[in-house]
Amino acid sequence: MAQTTFKDVIEGIGGAILIGTNLILWPFLHSWRVRWGATDEELKQTLVGDELVPQPKWSYTQAVTICASAEQAWPWLVQMGQGRGGLYSYEWLENLIGCDIHNANRILTEFQNLKPGDGIKLHPQAPAYAVAIVEPCRAIVLHGDTRLGSVPVPASNSKGDYFASTWGFYLVPQNDGTTRFITRFRSDYNEKFANTMMYGPPLVEPISCVMQRKMLLGIKQRVETAAR
Numbered sequence: 001m002a003q004t005t006f007k008d009v010i011e012g013i014g015g016a017i018l019i020g021t022n023l024i025l026w027p028f029l030h031s032w033r034v035r036w037g038a039t040d041e042e043l044k045q046t047l048v049g050d051e052l053v054p055q056p057k058w059s060y061t062q063a064v065t066i067c068a069s070a071e072q073a074w075p076w077l078v079q080m081g082q083g084r085g086g087l088y089s090y091e092w093l094e095n096l097i098g099c100d101i102h103n104a105n106r107i108l109t110e111f112q113n114l115k116p117g118d119g120i121k122l123h124p125q126a127p128a129y130a131v132a133i134v135e136p137c138r139a140i141v142l143h144g145d146t147r148l149g150s151v152p153v154p155a156s157n158s159k160g161d162y163f164a165s166t167w168g169f170y171l172v173p174q175n176d177g178t179t180r181f182i183t184r185f186r187s188d189y190n191e192k193f194a195n196t197m198m199y200g201p202p203l204v205e206p207i208s209c210v211m212q213r214k215m216l217l218g219i220k221q222r223v224e225t226a227a228r
Helices: 006-024 028-033 042-043 069-079 090-098 193-199 199-228
Strands: 057-065 131-133 139-145 163-173 178-187
Touching: 006 028, 006 090, 006 199, 028 042, 028 199, 057 193, 057 199, 069 163, 069 178, 069 199, 131 163, 163 193, 178 193, 193 199
Parallel strands: none
Antiparallel strands: 057 178, 131 139, 139 163, 163 178
């Protein structure tokens, strides 16, 4: 596993500044965050796994072009997770809150057999996101729903509270040999103030969208470097 470097720290500080800016300017940067890199067509496109949270209270779709094939990108994507290949984002920031993330710079053969029913963790003490869908070289969809007993983050115990989400990762081959890498997050919850703050856009969106943008770029860089 890669060790934290001075570059990781500098990038993490930059990420923290970007998150802070997004929190302060939340309503003004909303449209940039929730569709960073995605085309109008990709925003409107129905993707596998959308049906698991059919009526989200909010969602975001981000994308990047990887100059390599979907087959070359897949091994990096399938090994993601805490205690696995990492999340390819701001490692230093994640480890400040105890995530114990170590982003891999090579393909890890022991984590290449992901299947539905497995779990992917974001933090060693947090419940794992359940792997709901795996389509090799095409899609991975994670799904959490308090009503099904699958909870990726702590949930309220108040009667009637619920939280459901999907986090999907998609590889779409292009005619020129490149691959569109699309990620989509969908969140549904009952709209109490506490739930809106815990699961809704005011706090979660500025943080998760910035971290996910870095994930996209981190995977792109690794795949393209390996392909060369």
